[in-house]
Amino acid sequence: MNREERHHFDVLVIGGGPAGMAAAACAAECGVRVGMVDDNPSLGGQIWRGESDGQHHPDASKWVRRVRRSGAAVLCGWRVVHQPEEGVLLAENLSGFCELKYGKLVLAPGARERFLPFPGWTLPNVMGAGGLQAMVKCGLPIRGKRVIVAGTGPLLLAVADYLRKHGAEIPLICEQACWRSLAKFGLALVRWPAKIVQGLRLKFDLAGVPLAANSWPLAAHGETTVERVTVSRAGRVEDIPCDYLACGFHLVPNIELPLLLGCAVGNGCVQVNEFQETTSSSVFCAGEPTSIGGVELALIEGQIAGLAAAGRTREARAWFEKRKKARGFAQLLDRTFRLRTELKSLSRSETVVCRCEDVSYSRLRQHTCWRSAKLHTRCGMGSCQGRVCGPMTQFLFKWKPDSVRPPVFPARVESLAALARQLEGQPTAK
Amino acid sequence: MHSEVTVTVNGAPVVVPSGTSVAVAIVMAGQACRRSVSGEPRGPLCGMGICFECCVAINGNRHVRSCQLLCEQGMEVATEKCIDE
Amino acid sequence: MRNTAYDVAVVGAGIVGAACTDEFARRGLRVVVIGEDIVGSGATAAGMGHIVVMDDSDAQFALTRYSQQLWQGLRPELPDDVEYEQCGTIWVAADEEEMIEVQRKRAYYGERGVPTEVLDTKALQRLEPKLRSGMAGGLLVPQDGVLYPPCAALFLMERAQTRGAKLILGVRVAQIGEGRLGLTDGTEIAAEIIVNAAGASAADVTPGLEIKKRKGHLVITDRYPGFVRHQLVELGYLKSAHCMSGDSVAFNVQPRRTGQVLIGSSRQYGAEHKQVDHSMLVRMLQRAQEYLPGLSQMSAVRTWTGFRAATPDKLPLIGQWSGDKSVFLATGHEGLGITTSLGTARLLADQISGTKPEIPVEPYLPSRTAKEYVHA
Numbered sequence: 001m002n003r004e005e006r007h008h009f010d011v012l013v014i015g016g017g018p019a020g021m022a023a024a025a026c027a028a029e030c031g032v033r034v035g036m037v038d039d040n041p042s043l044g045g046q047i048w049r050g051e052s053d054g055q056h057h058p059d060a061s062k063w064v065r066r067v068r069r070s071g072a073a074v075l076c077g078w079r080v081v082h083q084p085e086e087g088v089l090l091a092e093n094l095s096g097f098c099e100l101k102y103g104k105l106v107l108a109p110g111a112r113e114r115f116l117p118f119p120g121w122t123l124p125n126v127m128g129a130g131g132l133q134a135m136v137k138c139g140l141p142i143r144g145k146r147v148i149v150a151g152t153g154p155l156l157l158a159v160a161d162y163l164r165k166h167g168a169e170i171p172l173i174c175e176q177a178c179w180r181s182l183a184k185f186g187l188a189l190v191r192w193p194a195k196i197v198q199g200l201r202l203k204f205d206l207a208g209v210p211l212a213a214n215s216w217p218l219a220a221h222g223e224t225t226v227e228r229v230t231v232s233r234a235g236r237v238e239d240i241p242c243d244y245l246a247c248g249f250h251l252v253p254n255i256e257l258p259l260l261l262g263c264a265v266g267n268g269c270v271q272v273n274e275f276q277e278t279t280s281s282s283v284f285c286a287g288e289p290t291s292i293g294g295v296e297l298a299l300i301e302g303q304i305a306g307l308a309a310a311g312r313t314r315e316a317r318a319w320f321e322k323r324k325k326a327r328g329f330a331q332l333l334d335r336t337f338r339l340r341t342e343l344k345s346l347s348r349s350e351t352v353v354c355r356c357e358d359v360s361y362s363r364l365r366q367h368t369c370w371r372s373a374k375l376h377t378r379c380g381m382g383s384c385q386g387r388v389c390g391p392m393t394q395f396l397f398k399w400k401p402d403s404v405r406p407p408v409f410p411a412r413v414e415s416l417a418a419l420a421r422q423l424e425g426q427p428t429a430k
Numbered sequence: 431m432h433s434e435v436t437v438t439v440n441g442a443p444v445v446v447p448s449g450t451s452v453a454v455a456i457v458m459a460g461q462a463c464r465r466s467v468s469g470e471p472r473g474p475l476c477g478m479g480i481c482f483e484c485c486v487a488i489n490g491n492r493h494v495r496s497c498q499l500l501c502e503q504g505m506e507v508a509t510e511k512c513i514d515e
Numbered sequence: 516m517r518n519t520a521y522d523v524a525v526v527g528a529g530i531v532g533a534a535c536t537d538e539f540a541r542r543g544l545r546v547v548v549i550g551e552d553i554v555g556s557g558a559t560a561a562g563m564g565h566i567v568v569m570d571d572s573d574a575q576f577a578l579t580r581y582s583q584q585l586w587q588g589l590r591p592e593l594p595d596d597v598e599y600e601q602c603g604t605i606w607v608a609a610d611e612e613e614m615i616e617v618q619r620k621r622a623y624y625g626e627r628g629v630p631t632e633v634l635d636t637k638a639l640q641r642l643e644p645k646l647r648s649g650m651a652g653g654l655l656v657p658q659d660g661v662l663y664p665p666c667a668a669l670f671l672m673e674r675a676q677t678r679g680a681k682l683i684l685g686v687r688v689a690q691i692g693e694g695r696l697g698l699t700d701g702t703e704i705a706a707e708i709i710v711n712a713a714g715a716s717a718a719d720v721t722p723g724l725e726i727k728k729r730k731g732h733l734v735i736t737d738r739y740p741g742f743v744r745h746q747l748v749e750l751g752y753l754k755s756a757h758c759m760s761g762d763s764v765a766f767n768v769q770p771r772r773t774g775q776v777l778i779g780s781s782r783q784y785g786a787e788h789k790q791v792d793h794s795m796l797v798r799m800l801q802r803a804q805e806y807l808p809g810l811s812q813m814s815a816v817r818t819w820t821g822f823r824a825a826t827p828d829k830l831p832l833i834g835q836w837s838g839d840k841s842v843f844l845a846t847g848h849e850g851l852g853i854t855t856s857l858g859t860a861r862l863l864a865d866q867i868s869g870t871k872p873e874i875p876v877e878p879y880l881p882s883r884t885a886k887e888y889v890h891a
Contacts, residue, residue, distance in 0.1 A: 039498060040479075041498065046478055079479075094494070112476060112480050115476075122466070122470055124457075125457075126475070127473075127476075127477065128476050130476075131475055134476075135451070135453065135477050138449070138451035138453070138477075140454045225473075352468075355472070358470070371553060375555065376666055377596075381816075383482035383485070383737060384481055385816070387481070388475070388481050405791060405817060406791055410493070410815060411815055413734070413811050413813050414804070417796075417797050417800035417804060418797070492737070493737045
């Protein structure tokens, strides 16, 4: 069944995580016609996946209720793939496509995990930290399973905590940052008391789970799935049996859609003014794509963007001070969880770097830039279009990424071949 | 009260609680989602629809990301190695 | 300012520049090749990589046939990543009128020793079951093939380097003439002969050249092995390539060794920006779906554009430039750059070294279009 739909919104929000929900709710509460699109089956984005019942995050259910009360139209399961013309986005789901015409656009596409290659990292049951958590939230049984959590960033502790609460056994958390950075991070949290409470609660919940700093995975081993992991732990090498390896190295912003729309980007982040407006007219951006800064900053930026998109600049201003404070946390995150150089030499020559096209480390190392590697090895030409191998090769080889071309996600030929239509004053019912 | 859903993975029935994603059903069935270009077994990595390691055929449609798709009663899932190349 | 002396300096590191460099090096000439980006980054990276014979004109046929045979000869030496496949082309006839054209082509190629096979409706369906039913038939040209151009260009370039050629990348040429090549960084390179193989940018390097940029769009799908087995082209393709103004699309689809399906083709004049033009994309994909309805549900992973170098008479420029005796041209190949790169290199090297070319060069000489001659 191929359904073709057309929608017209005053404010269109892309992304149903904290920033997107904040933007959609605030804009809709101003009385304008708002639509929100997310590619997951339900709202919450990554951090609040499956949280509409507020089990772990009361804020999550609060925002979901606020969105629903606001009257914003919620389109779950739809993925934006292209901009066929100014003011229109093309989205797709399993059975059809739809055109979304907008007056103002708020982009809140969030972030994804950064992966780094090491021998055995392509074994099944080696997943991202957030990746494994997402799978558990979608029903993966984890009770009684041994999970090593590795990589870097506050996500590791949150994931370990979540898994433990669901019955997993965590033999070790390997954080590549050094103790000094982590201690400074802990001390600096005094600026954000809520985070201290969060941190202390985590510390309490994770009591008994060894946390190793200066620690990272060296190799994953197993026949058809991962069975044990070799880690470096303060200079020593340890072999630890496990059922899953949850490994991610902090987050990278999803800037593909902003780039496609012509938004200026600096240091891998979308540039925005005080009203969260990008350099592309009528396009706002909120949350992780402007800087990796966590939930609080995403919510504030989302509210500012939603209010500004609805024309309520005075009300948007009321949040500027809070945003300034929350942004400090983003800077702290950035400083604390920098990747150490040892992580550049984990791969062997045959270690796969580009998973879509199976391009090995040694083949890539022969090239001097991303474009050369891409053209001559196909690295980055696969379905993920460099989302996994791009940040990786930027870190490993200092390569700069290419420009983005449509579609931003693979799309059916019939969706791309659909004619853009003129949408004349057919308001979408709330 | 949990309801259950039955899907088939490469022809074999798999019973899962409702709300389970197809990627999870495949992992629970002990299968790899796909074989890579050089033949390596692969499973989900990112869990959020950006890595494409979880791509399978759903009811005959190839290259569908299974980590963002909830199991529906009677869904036919074929992992990539089982598709006649 | 540094001065270095070479026999030949080649401007352009695409497939034509690489082929020329390789050929000059093979003949023992001291050659340097300059590219502004990486090897094969222009039309070479964007194009469909077909190795085809074309019958638009006798001159076009001669060059494509000559060159195709050179590729067949080179084939055993090509590494795996060049992905050379002799999959053949099927010219698809949608109706009886196009079947007449099929017969004409068969006769033309037959007289010139190119094997072909006329396919009726049933035979066409058997060979390509995914084509819409109701096609009148087609013409199979089994010696046509496809390859992956960036790796082909790299192969030729690396071979040229083992033969002593020097490769300079990441620099732009500001001007050429009178045995000198000036780079934008102030460096000058002296060479007996300078070859302009700069493709769509050839007129920037040699002002006054009648080369126009002809933009094309492409789409590549995810892996669907066996969806199509041959390169498929509609007989209207030549009408599109012929058309000297305006925008046009023509059905042209190729199987890649990866199992991905490469979809083209479109032609536009006057479009200078690289961005995908949605209206052209729509036209091209709708045309493609008319021939292969199954495409509609297939996953398209990427779209991109490229610029072909087009001349007024649809034939490339291979030979001495009348505006400057030290400058030779190897450009204007429009949609046949990959095919005719090897033939171009031979014909140019023959002219430079005074050897008799294997096919007549007159139709490709730049002097055929020159408005004034520079006398020695």
